Amino acid sequence: MSDEIKKFDILFVEDEKAIRDNYVRFLKRYFANVYEAEDGEIAYKIYQEKKPQILIVDLNIPKLNGLELLAKIRKIDHSVKAIMLTAHTESKYLLEATSLKLTKYLVKPVNRDTLKSALNLAISELSNFEVISKNLISLKNGYLWDLNNSELINNNVSILLTNKERKILCLFFKNINKTLSYDEIIMDVWYDYEEDKIDALKTIIKNLRKKLPKDTIQNVFAVGYKVEN
Secondary structure: OOHHHHHOEEEEEOOOHHHHHHHHHHHOOOOOEEEEEOOHHHHHHHHHHHOOOEEEEEOOOOOOOHHHHHHHHHOOOOOOEEEEEEOOOOHHHHHHHHOOOOOEEEEOOOOHHHHHHHHHHHHHHHHHOOOOOOOEEEOHHHEEEEOOOOEEEEOOEEOOOOHHHHHHHHHHHHOOOOOEEHHHHHHHHHOOOOOOHHHHHHHHHHHHHHHOOOOOEEEEOOOEEEEOO
16 A cells, blocks of 8 residues: 555544454554544544545445445535445445545445555545645634635634624735725725724734634735635
8 A cells, every 4th residue: 555645644433443453553554643433523632633635435424324424524624535435325325425425435345455456546636636625715723715605714613703704804805915094994894984993803804813824814014804725
């Protein structure tokens, strides 16, 4: 198996303990970090916390089945590689799985050579291609701005924003790398200009900086602010 595999983390999801233990022992020969889960809900929590780059998911797992788990993940992440294990060969499962951008769909029983081939394909995809969403602006330290939903996300967790904080961030991210004057921001957020609004704006910016990676919002002396990317 490719030496590149050592750079990546993997999550294996299977409800039968004996099968899970067998796969996990095998995977630990190649991956530095191997995480495991017995149901879809636990798997999603591990995915959120650990951010593995590769998932091996059995279709028939409790709470969230494999397709439901991947559909939930695909709402926010199109870069993680997913290998589905299943006893099903019916077309309805294959068609639904296709929409989830699987690296491989493997029908049980899966021998080790077949699994190695699927893992090497996942490693090749991770090493040679980068998936970037047009709806997400990537910031430092795992932060994202969701353009569609006007939402600030850190490690897949939405950060609470006030209405004015959200309006200001919408304005900044529509004008990446552009300096916005105090007047422009105030008119966009409050719809009129009054001198005392500058102090209110500065207070909001101060609070926003606590919720964002360092130096995301930059001062432009005597003019206003900008966000660079």
